[in-house]
Amino acid sequence: MTLFQVEFEPQASPDVLRAAALHRAVTDGIAAVAPVAGMNEARVTERLTHMIGIAPEAGDDHDRRQAVRQLMAWSVDAAELQSRKKRHKPVSQRPAGVACRLPRHARVTWACSEMVCGLCADPVPVGDLVGRMPTPAFYYQPMGWLCTHCLYLRRARPRLRDVLLRVFHHVFVGSGIGLNSYECAVMLSSLEEDPAAPRTVAWKSVPLDGVLVRLRTSLREEKHTTWLSMADGLTMVAVLRETAAARSTTEREIELMEAILQHVEEWRANAYKVEARRFDTGPRYRQESLARTTRPTVLSKLGGPFDLHQCAPGAEVSSAPMDLVI
Ligand SMILES: [Zn+2]
Structure with missing residues (x-):
């Protein structure tokens, strides 16, 4: 059937x-x-x-x-x-500024039924614009159909969840964590929202004082990219999870932080006995571990690692205004 x-x-x-x-x-x-x-x-x-x-x-x-x-x-x-009237594909104008260089989408269409964004997992209502990013290279996996926010605005108007996803996918592929100044601002304000953050277990184990200085510098100098270590990125996630009750945190943010910390711990402990002989110890190992998890999460369902970089400086620069023309 x-x-x-x-x-x-x-x-x-x-x-x-x-x-x-x-x-x-x-x-x-x-x-x-x-x-x-x-x-x-x-x-x-x-x-x-x-x-x-x-x-x-x-x-x-x-x-x-x-x-x-x-x-x-x-x-x-x-x-x-x-209907003989062909629906014209939307013409998008992408954000200007340091976050304008997201790779141009490969194709766009409209959601013809309710669906879920292939990156942030938000529900997408019927009629909303959705699109695919270009096919990635190296270890990266293709993302599914993305919501309008993830297609165009995730780096120019990042939500905390967008920054958390960057941390996860950078760690997944085994690279440092590159944040633009908008993302640094989101992370900084979240870390500073609870004055007790430096007293959390995570902060005491990996102090973030130097990271806060770098985040503030990124903001002041509007840096395109500030590179943080994987350890610092994961400590930020752990601190934000510990301070969630004292901050204005959403259920979706908590779910995402817990999923990140769970999978990182599974990778660290090789919880599913993934054979290094077959899968090495890099992204393929982490991918296999994610596929074998006995506690599926929003992250394991979508897979990865995903390429969330922007284009190299000078490429794909647009001076167009923020608004989308659809
Ligand atoms: Zn999305």
């Missing part, structure tokens, strides 16, 4: 399908939708390719999941598919 024969029951969500099952779901979906819309399959495929920005067979599992979501939406709203 396929997605298009089961009236969209929760267990038939494309989110749980992979590889060959997704290919089948796309093929079945096109075959199911074409007669409903009174179109031939080639025409449905053409519209689908326009909507997700890539032919389903040429994309990856994330693209095919989006294709299935779109086909499911069309199967209950054939008028949208039949």
